[in-house]
Amino acid sequence: MKIAIAPDSFKGTLTALEVATCIERGLKSVLDDCEILKIPMADGGEGTVQAMVDATGGKIISSDVTDPLGRKIEAIFGMMGDGVTAVIEMAAASGLPLLSQEERNPLKTTTFGTGELILDAVKRGAKRIIVGIGGSATVDGGSGMAQALGVKFLDEKGKELDGTGGRLEYLRTIDVSGMEPGIKDVEFLVACDVDNPLLGNRGAAKVYAPQKGATPEMVEILERNLTNLSQIIKKDLGKAAANEPGAGAAGGLGAGLMAFLNAELKPGIDIVIDIVGLREKIKGSELVITGEGQLDYQTAFGKTPAGVARTASELGIPVIAIGGQTGKDVSNIHSCGITAYFTTITRPMSEEDIKEKAGEMLAECSEQVGRLIKVLDRG
Numbered sequence: 420m421k422i423a424i425a426p427d428s429f430k431g432t433l434t435a436l437e438v439a440t441c442i443e444r445g446l447k448s449v450l451d452d453c454e455i456l457k458i459p460m461a462d463g464g465e466g467t468v469q470a471m472v473d474a475t476g477g478k479i480i481s482s483d484v485t486d487p488l489g490r491k492i493e494a495i496f497g498m499m500g501d502g503v504t505a506v507i508e509m510a511a512a513s514g515l516p517l518l519s520q521e522e523r524n525p526l527k528t529t530t531f532g533t534g535e536l537i538l539d540a541v542k543r544g545a546k547r548i549i550v551g552i553g554g555s556a557t558v559d560g561g562s563g564m565a566q567a568l569g570v571k572f573l574d575e576k577g578k579e580l581d582g583t584g585g586r587l588e589y590l591r592t593i594d595v596s597g598m599e600p601g602i603k604d605v606e607f608l609v610a611c612d613v614d615n616p617l618l619g620n621r622g623a624a625k626v627y628a629p630q631k632g633a634t635p636e637m638v639e640i641l642e643r644n645l646t647n648l649s650q651i652i653k654k655d656l657g658k659a660a661a662n663e664p665g666a667g668a669a670g671g672l673g674a675g676l677m678a679f680l681n682a683e684l685k686p687g688i689d690i691v692i693d694i695v696g697l698r699e700k701i702k703g704s705e706l707v708i709t710g711e712g713q714l715d716y717q718t719a720f721g722k723t724p725a726g727v728a729r730t731a732s733e734l735g736i737p738v739i740a741i742g743g744q745t746g747k748d749v750s751n752i753h754s755c756g757i758t759a760y761f762t763t764i765t766r767p768m769s770e771e772d773i774k775e776k777a778g779e780m781l782a783e784c785s786e787q788v789g790r791l792i793k794v795l796d797r798g
Contacts (some may be wrong), residue, residue: 420796422446422737424703425458427723428466429712429743432777435459435466438474441778442708442741445785449793458700460709462689462723463551463610466731467495468506473550474695475500480543484512484535487556492517496536504547504694505540509533510554513563515631518556523632525558526585526643531681534567541601549690550676551610552669559584559629560617560648561675569597571753572681584670587644593655595679597606607680610687612721615667617660617674618646623667631670645671652678661699688726699731706792707731707738708785714762715746719755728756733747741784743777761788 420472422516425555426438433441439457446453455519459474461467472479477499494511510516515523533550540548557563562572571594572580572587580586585691585794615621624633624641633641648671649661658678660666665684666674676682692698701707709727712720719725728738740760741750763780764773 420449420792421454421456421704423458423701423707425460425701425707425727426477426710427460428470428743430465430741432712432774433781434459434473435470437778438710438781439748440708441777443545446781447787448786449789456704457701458695458697460651460695460697460723461687461691462721462726463690464553465510465613467509467551467687467691468495468511471499471506471691471694472497482536482539484532486517486532487513488518488522488530489529492532494532494539495538498540498543498545499694503543503545504549505543506549506551507533507536507674508551509553509638512527512788513557514535515556523556524637525556525628525631525633525700526637527583527668528557528631529559529563529582530555530557530561530675531563531567531582533653533672534564534777537564538568538599541589541599541605545605547606547608549610549694551678552672552681555669555672558623558631558633558645558670559583560587560623560645560671561673561679562587562648564672564675565679568602568679571596571597571648575727582649584641584644587648588640589760590647590651593651595656602680606712607676607682608690609665609682609684610674610684610690611673611684613668616662616664617649617666617671621667623671626667627670644778649674656761666787669690669765670776675733678750686721688721688723692726692730697727698734701737702732704733705734707736708741708743708788709738712743713746714740714742714749714752714760716748716751718752724752724757725755732756739788741781741788743773
């Protein structure tokens with residue numbers, strides 16, 4: 420029997436590759452003659468860099484960048500096994516967890532560090548860059564990111580602005596003449612799972628800014644500032660990205676990536692499925708096992724297990740999902756092609772115990788799945 424194991428990470432506990440290895444260990448404890456194929460997966464969120472590096476034999480690269488408030492930090496990105504595809508999680512440089520509760524103020528934060536990661540990848544020879552844009556601390560419309568790449572944002576006196584969301588009201592001219600020349604040869608794919616526009620009631624400021632520390636007064640300022648940015652982009656670049664689906668993602672970084680880098684926005688799981696060649700890899704398998712830290716009703720909406728199940732179902736392959744735990748309306752996941760699901764936590768446990776014993780419990784659960792497979796295979 421050939422079994423493909425294609426899970427997401429168990430966030431904060433096990434990487435996708437570690438999850439796959441634990442499942443493999445449990446299965447092989449009872450299935451002596453099965454062929455196991457491990458395919459680490461992700462959906463564009465946390466863990467995507469590690470999963471795609473592991474899936475392709477790539478490497479992790481450390482880069483000195485600035486955080487959302489301009490302080491020097493060390494962040495990582497991935498270079499995949501082909502040597503020309505880089506994977507970046509914007510949260511590594513511009514994410515909300517990098518700030519304390521008191522520091523969260525989207526008038527003062529910038530995506531400059533994300534631009535520095537992109538620049539580093541370009542200088543290392545990347546010809547395709549995948550950017551995951553979840554978890555940002557910013558509402559700067561991607562202006563900080565573009566500034567790090569050499570774009571100048573000028574006020575009415577020709578003075579350069581600092582690339583934060585709070586300064587965009589003074590923007591009058593965008594000068595792209597100094598942009599890093601290597602950018603033009605790079606294809607940008609953006610992992611984005613929301614369709615919010617840049618402006619309006621569903622836009623970056625009104626929907627997402629309060630999550631990043633904005634007061635109602637700040638929200639109104641940011642809305643005006645992003646409106647000004649979109650108007651100057653249209654005037655100086657001839658691009659109208661504000662109403663594109665996903666433009667409002669990550670505080671408007673979606674719009675900035677489209678306007679300045681001609682990026683294409685796609686659901687994260689679709690990008691990962693294509694990049695790792697999931698369809699080709701699982702062909703000929705008799706079973707696919709996927710999973711994530713928590714299986715619940717949200718799993719069916721574009722998360723890794725749903726994407727894996729959709730791909731497997733198109734090939735007529737049944738899918739089992741294993742979760743660290745289950746949540747609200749978990750039975751909804753059957754609608755996306757998951758035949759059955761299992762959970763590793765079988766008794767009340769502290770968070771510390773869960774983290775410590777996650778691998779052991781996952782292997783034990785997988786052994787039980789293997790025993791069921793063995794019985795059915797004999798039948």
